[in-house]
Amino acid sequence: MADLEIAVIGGGVVGLAIGARLAEDHPQLVVLEKNEQYGMETSSRNSEVIHAGIYYPPGSLRARLCVEGREELYAICKANDIPHRQLTKIISASVPDDTDKLDAIAANAERNGVHLERLDRTATLALEPNINTFGSLFSPTTGIISVHALMDHFHRTIAERGGMVQTRCRVVGIERVSGGYRLHLDEQGTHSAFEAEIVINAAGLESDTIAALAGIDVDEAGYRLHYVKGSYFAIVPSKAGLVTRLVYPVPTDEGLGVHALLDLGGRLKFGPDVEYLPDRSPDFRVDEGKRPAFSASIRRILPTISDGDIVPDMSGVRPKLQQKGGPLRDFIIVHERSRGLTGLVNLVGIDSPGLTSSPAIGRYVESLLFG
Ligand SMILES: Cc1cc2nc3c(=O)[nH]c(=O)nc-3n(C[C@H](O)[C@H](O)[C@H](O)COP(=O)(O)OP(=O)(O)OC[C@H]3O[C@@H](n4cnc5c(N)ncnc54)[C@H](O)[C@@H]3O)c2cc1C
Structure with a gap:
């Protein structure tokens, strides 16, 4: 027994x-x-972030459990006063060529049961006037939560x-x-x-x-498992109001790309990047040497950000099954x-x-x- x-x-x-x-x-x-x-x-x-379930392959556990989990998470938050906000998100084309990719993302999302709205440049700028954009997808169900x-x-x-x-x-x-x-x-x-x-x-x-x-x-x-570190840089408080929702670039083969995240306190940060670690003893400090690469990625979304506007923030490590490039x-x-x-x-x-x-x-x- x-x-x-x-x-x-x-x-x-x-x-x-x-x-x-x-x-x-x-x-x-x-x-x-x-x-x-x-x-x-x-x-x-x-x-x-409470993800909508946009990018995952249709039929995968990731897609199915994300969509189901998201709905349940909002219900749990409402019933138990858990701090959260359905902040919404846009996936923005920062170069004209990226606009073609938005349709494929929207089609994948639709197969996962997630509806996204296609916005042209003017409609995108009406939501987020400070970003560099040629059009976007709007996700009404994305949010943030106090984990x-x-x-x-x-x-x-x-x-x-x-x-x-x-x-x-x-x-x-x-x-x-x-x-x-x-x-x-x-x-x-x-x-x-x-x-x-x-x-x-x-x-x-x-x-x-x-x-x-x-x-x-x-x-x-x-x-x-492979340990894959993701680092974040925060934007100085004086410029934290430049976006009002989550703003992602069009993803590449490397991943979702460094994106704009707001927390429940209104802090704006960008990240996480993707760094496969050589061993299993992670150092959670954010490497100051990443500043130029980060600020260049951030400027693709927010052109007015300079190297001096960002400060190393936090990092986390993903337990990934996917090998680098696999x-x-x-x-x-x-x-x-x-x-x-x-x-x-x-x-x-x-x-x-x-x-x-x-x-x-x-x-x-x-x-x-x-x-
Ligand atoms: C940078 C980054 C950003 C992310 N952003 C998001 C996001 O916005 N939205 C989202 O949905 N997901 C996100 N994720 C993923 C999400 O954080 C993870 O999927 C989730 O936290 C995993 O939870 P877990 O309980 O499986 O793992 P963990 O939180 O790691 O918990 C595992 C626990 O097991 C314990 N443990 C390990 N070994 C033993 C042992 N031998 N005996 C007893 N205890 C043990 C550990 O101490 C640990 O507390 C992100 C992940 C990272 C790294």
Whole structure:
């Protein structure tokens, strides 16, 4: 007989959302988090954007869970007073050639069930008079959220439903036992173990390591993660009013491109860029040497910004399955029955739009386990 029904490894927004969903019918649940607080890793180092679901390949988990998660997230925010704003976004063509690409983006979005409005140059400038534009797509459903308030809400929900979140508790071993898994824990030097029938791996940047602890060959399975840093530069407060919504360039093969982000306090920043790291010990400082490249990218959107108007801000690290220059990869969210690991669910490569998708990921994991 296991000690508990469910153990979720990882107290980021995804692990907490899964915990909150499952605790409703399965209160014998614990979320295990190695840090002193939940949500201290990727979940507190991101753009805090509620994405519409525009760019992801139709039919992918990213597309589906983003669209479902976005709707649910707005409902959760409204019902629980979680700070958020449906700020809207435009994807702006900053050179005439980019205008052709807008139609393809709108068509992809439509296949994902996301309607975008095509705006000509005049209509775009009526919304954002300070940007350089030849026309744009307007996304009415994009917004911003306080991810900390969202995680606090999931944390409270877990507790109210009878589950718990155990911090300072690192999972260091996973053993298959009859009826479940024995998890070996390191709680600041004190070692212990307990058994759970179901284990959910939502360990973010360490989710491939956790899969390996469960006996999976991560290279053979295609679970190996690459650490991809994204840095941001903030715009000086005197120029923070130059845009009033999120403004993105037309994406390239490299990614979405450095874009204009506003937070709930009205701060304007640009980012994140894409930097594949050579190892797995990220340095979160923003490299001052990136200033010229950043200010050049920013000027494509806001021509009046000079090098002196930007200051290094924050950075985050994406747990990416996609190799540098390699094909796009979808989220991996799998109940590992076919590997003989019934009761183990792995979530690997949950980079953007993981925050937006989090409530839908909770439902998806529930359906994988309980039908
Ligand atoms: C720069 C950047 C910008 C982004 N912008 C957006 C955005 O605007 N909108 C959006 O929807 N998404 C965005 N994302 C993606 C989003 O932030 C992530 O998808 C989401 O935060 C992932 O949450 P998580 O819970 O899976 O991971 P994490 O937040 O990393 O949580 C995993 C947790 O597991 C814990 N853990 C790891 N190993 C162990 C262990 N052995 N034992 C116990 N605990 C362990 C870690 O300490 C960590 O707290 C962005 C990401 C980045 C990097």
